[in-house]
Amino acid sequence: MEPILSTHGLTAHYGDFQALFGVDIDVRQGETIAIIGANGAGKSTLMRAITGLLQNAPDAITLRGEGIGALSAPEVLERGISMVPEGRRLFPSLSVEENLLIGGHTRTGNGVWNLETVYEIVPILKERRDHPGTALSGGQQQMVAIGRALMSNPDVLLCDELSLGLAPVVIKEIYASFPKIKERGASVVVVEQDIGQAMKIADRVYCMMEGRVTLQGRPDELSREDIHNAYFGVAS
Amino acid sequence: MIWIDTLVQGVLLGGLYALFAAGLSLVFGVMRLVNLAHGDLIVLAAFVILSVATALNLNPFVAAVIAIPVMFAVGWVLQTYLLNRVLGDDILPPLLVTFGLSVVIQNGLLELFSADSRKLTAGSIEAESVSLGGVTVGVMPLLTFVSAVLVIFALNQIFYRTKLGRAFRATSDDREAVGLMGIRPNNVFAIATGIAMVVATIAALYLGIRANFDPSIGPARLLYAFEAVIIGGLGSLWGTLAGGVIIGVSQALGAAINPEWQILSGHVAFVVVLLVRPRGLFPRSKD
Numbered sequence: 109m110e111p112i113l114s115t116h117g118l119t120a121h122y123g124d125f126q127a128l129f130g131v132d133i134d135v136r137q138g139e140t141i142a143i144i145g146a147n148g149a150g151k152s153t154l155m156r157a158i159t160g161l162l163q164n165a166p167d168a169i170t171l172r173g174e175g176i177g178a179l180s181a182p183e184v185l186e187r188g189i190s191m192v193p194e195g196r197r198l199f200p201s202l203s204v205e206e207n208l209l210i211g212g213h214t215r216t217g218n219g220v221w222n223l224e225t226v227y228e229i230v231p232i233l234k235e236r237r238d239h240p241g242t243a244l245s246g247g248q249q250q251m252v253a254i255g256r257a258l259m260s261n262p263d264v265l266l267c268d269e270l271s272l273g274l275a276p277v278v279i280k281e282i283y284a285s286f287p288k289i290k291e292r293g294a295s296v297v298v299v300e301q302d303i304g305q306a307m308k309i310a311d312r313v314y315c316m317m318e319g320r321v322t323l324q325g326r327p328d329e330l331s332r333e334d335i336h337n338a339y340f341g342v343a344s
Numbered sequence: 345m346i347w348i349d350t351l352v353q354g355v356l357l358g359g360l361y362a363l364f365a366a367g368l369s370l371v372f373g374v375m376r377l378v379n380l381a382h383g384d385l386i387v388l389a390a391f392v393i394l395s396v397a398t399a400l401n402l403n404p405f406v407a408a409v410i411a412i413p414v415m416f417a418v419g420w421v422l423q424t425y426l427l428n429r430v431l432g433d434d435i436l437p438p439l440l441v442t443f444g445l446s447v448v449i450q451n452g453l454l455e456l457f458s459a460d461s462r463k464l465t466a467g468s469i470e471a472e473s474v475s476l477g478g479v480t481v482g483v484m485p486l487l488t489f490v491s492a493v494l495v496i497f498a499l500n501q502i503f504y505r506t507k508l509g510r511a512f513r514a515t516s517d518d519r520e521a522v523g524l525m526g527i528r529p530n531n532v533f534a535i536a537t538g539i540a541m542v543v544a545t546i547a548a549l550y551l552g553i554r555a556n557f558d559p560s561i562g563p564a565r566l567l568y569a570f571e572a573v574i575i576g577g578l579g580s581l582w583g584t585l586a587g588g589v590i591i592g593v594s595q596a597l598g599a600a601i602n603p604e605w606q607i608l609s610g611h612v613a614f615v616v617v618l619l620v621r622p623r624g625l626f627p628r629s630k631d
Contacts, residue, residue, distance in 0.1 A: 159524060181523030190524065197521040201513040210514050213507070214526035260526065 142310035211259030219261025247278035358592025359489030363547035365572035367540030383566030389548035419541030453559035464552035577624030
């Protein structure tokens, strides 16, 4: 199957510092991809590059064959990629419901995702709809951020470090909503430091280290040793 | 009775100051930009109304209706081609650019319209008055105050009840994250400045009918506007109205005691409020 989203030898720089060195990943329709790696491996930079927060050569990133590497964040969103950013980045001046609505700011057609369907998978948000988004618990805020990203009805949903700063039980709850998201058709890319969690939800895994992909494959194909080596760069 | 009369006149004058300040407050609220040319842009709007009124032989109220879209366009262009280029983490470049803009507008107006003092003439309505519970108030000051309340109400509705207002607040919160929502911050800022210029035009209409104006009076209007915004608390529109009223009432009370104290009293009230409430009366919690 042709991938819906691909990167081709993707590089990224912060000033003189090179953060990505020729990263190739493919995401196919309906697939869940996990990108694992230690701090500073370049996972979040990869997410920022795909969403247009970092500029690139046009053909370094393709969506359904179209080069989107040089597009701005709003242009990338309009083409069907949305992101749950690291640290959630909810808007403190907006209520829960407004945070969700602004995720669908530019939508024109009727997609599967709207306020009703988001509230369906996270009913607590409906109860708290008028609270400031940032007044919720960390896990609930994360669900608002996911709901917000779904509101644009993306073809590809990127999730950057969903579990950061959350209790394990909360992380489990968040990932429990993923099958419902997947069954509605979006491809999902999660960046995750928690290897166990990533292996559970992903169809395929990419491991990154120091700005490069060091390992890829289906979770059942990869041994603990392979992952350990790819993650830390040393033999166990 | 004379004190009540003074108080009422002060409140009504405060409406004019609130109109000066509302655009400034809006722009600061959305993009954290302190526009030092705001007073001069009000004067520019007054000259646009004057030019339209003179050229087409119109009442200034009708001329203002024509001037409003013109000034919206001026604001949009100014933001898109000038101010957006200097907005960033550093607050100094926009201050310098708007200061420069202030000088350019003043000198441009001087070149075009000379230093002569001008006035908008609205006819007999300027001299009309109504009696409100024993206090006689001029129709124009009353209209100014009512307009200020309506403008602030409308801006609040836009801010808190519309999709555009949601984009205003979100962009103010996190300029990068709104890009991920498909919102282009520069467009949002351009619309905000356009709306601020619409409010500036309404302020210019009442300024021009109430008193004489010439190209040099912008900075003093800016000062009143600033004081109203700071007294009210940065980013709070109703606070801005309260700030305008406090300055207006202080000036009226000062003038009643001694006419020389009018302007000074307004500034003293500003300092006193800052001493007691350094963040203004109704600060937004996160500013």
